[in-house]
Amino acid sequence: MTRQLITGNGAAAWGARLANVDYVPAFPITPQTEIIETISRWVDSDQMNARMVTLESEHSMITAAGAAATTGIRVFTATSSQGLLYGMEMIYTVAGWRAPFVMVNVSRGLAAPITLESDHNDIMAARDCGFLQIHCMTCQDVLDNVLIAYRLAEHHDVRLPVFVNLDGFYLSFTREPVSIPDSKEAFAYVGDYDPENIRFRASSPESQAVAVLGGSPYSYFRYETHLANMNGLRVYDEITTEFAERFGRNYAPVETYHCDDADYVFFMTGSFSTKAKEAVDRLRDADWQIGLVQLRMMRPYPEQMLKTTLAGKKAVAVIDQNISMGKGGVLHQELTSVLYGDHDAPAIVASFIGGLGGRDISSEEFYQIAKVLKQAVSDNKTPAPRLLYTETEMREFKKLQAIAHVERDDLGSHKKRTGA
């Protein structure tokens, strides 16, 4: 084991290297590109015994990844944002193939307007496809969970592709101290890839991913995929226990921070939840009974664990870095759907949307959210969902808008003058 300062992208590449992957189909996209550049360097210098191939699109990249996994080798790939959406048809398809491989998504906001910076709308768009989803909070989280993801994907009771998600810029380009396991120890944990019955061999012809006629066989295969995905919770528990024994680091589908005695809870996922930790510390200094729940596993959804963790709390603030247009935050919808009907569920589950397209969520905003929760409890009334945006931001945006108007008017009068 060595301890190094590496980026989240570096940590993802290390995960692939230590998992001894055979094949890396790739396509560049900001902020993911550093991952494939790092792997390419290692492949060229024989530090990784893998083949890397650049496809002409993410759609093809994901097809090649799935096809290689169904032929019987260990595959790693990575994308982000527009790339994930460009490949979305194949995201659903390869999950249906039951192709076990690992795909890192470096979260970035979606067009339009086009941006390079982070939020979670990209990965949320892939909620329903069959991939399992692990959301990372730190760079260490990224490396360890890529290794864990191979055990998860390849487990006999799962056999599905797995997403490991990290936030663009906040993790992808941020250096943090990361323990890099010794390669022998990592191989011993991940093990060799067993293709089981999913493979192509001359001696045993196989038809994979054939069409079905009618809803009955279709439903059978779809239910089977759903149930295999659900097995992921039990399997994650088994393989993270083994991971903790070998490497001394614990991972759970749901992480808690000062939660046991808390009346109020922040509920988040991804790297911004570490900002919430800081806010919890400061609020605790001011005698608030407040804690944090971090959702690491988005699929399968750790329903029972969330019910238990949140039982008896007075109020939860769900902070979504995504926005389902016409509805609101996805994490909020999903959490309320599992808490509904439980007699000891928190009476107040409030929705806050923020941190879109790389926008920060400041400590002051966390304090304000805490105040809203307290007020909601005393009013016994769930507040309306809030879209976080400060007065200063609004003032700054109005300035940009004024400039845009002047520019447009200028252009218009110029055209009139020149008759263009």
Add this chain to the structure above:
Amino acid sequence: MTEAIIKRMIELPSTHLLGTGTPMCAGCGGLSALHEIYDVLGTNNVFVNAAGCMTLLSVYPFTPFRGSWLYTAMASAPAGAQGIRDALDILIEKKRIAPEEDMDVVVLTGDGAAYGMGLSSTSNTIDQNLNYIYICYDNEGYGNTGQQTSPATPHAATTSTSKDYPGYKKDLFSIWVANKPTYVATVIGAEPLDLAKKIEKAKQLKGPRMIIALAMCPAGWDFDPKHSIEIGKLAIKTGVFPLKEYIDGKVVHTRIPRHRTPVEEYLKLQGRFRHLFEPERDEEQLAEIQARIDTYWEKVLSDQE
């Protein structure tokens, strides 16, 4: 250059390796070409399919193939071939499977994928010099959805989305040739000897190899299935579909119809061109179609001299 073993009709394999009872239409020119191709290719292969008529060849739990199959999506069968080819190479290289477990990787798509949506992923296989065979059954329209206009639809054809199509059939052969792959050929099930020689040749080569099979389509072209072979033969005799191959950097025409039958003999058997003859003959369009064919063959003949 490879040595052809099949020289005469009598030497064609009669193994009938592809199973029967598929849901393809009676008189399907794509299926007759595939039967002939499969007999020469053999069964040690994995077919990678894109959305089209032939997706329905393998419907759970049946398949007419004795080898393997993977259905991908409409746009990315060539990328599926890339993944399988690379994976088999890696498995052999790392000695995780015996070399005898290797297979040929064969892409099978219609013209909708080959001429249009799949061109992006196809281009990458040429960039990568991927070792595979691409078979396109070209019925000149989106056949599986009811023959809408595709990038392979010929001029003046009526489809379910165009009456008297004003565009021209895309020249996929030349797009491939321009990028110097190993082998490109056009074939037709109605000329089994020419087809078998080309498949045999393609089989012995390595790298990207494209086979474009004109697929007479009773449902899409509107003709009686019993005329399928006749229409196929007329496609060659009239010169509307040139049989040719690209190999060793040269395009060679394998059948040169020196006394070409007028193209209207081919057109008038098909309902999709009926408006060129009824209620009255569209002399202008018929002359234009004939002139394009004549110009093509004049150039072929003058290049030969």
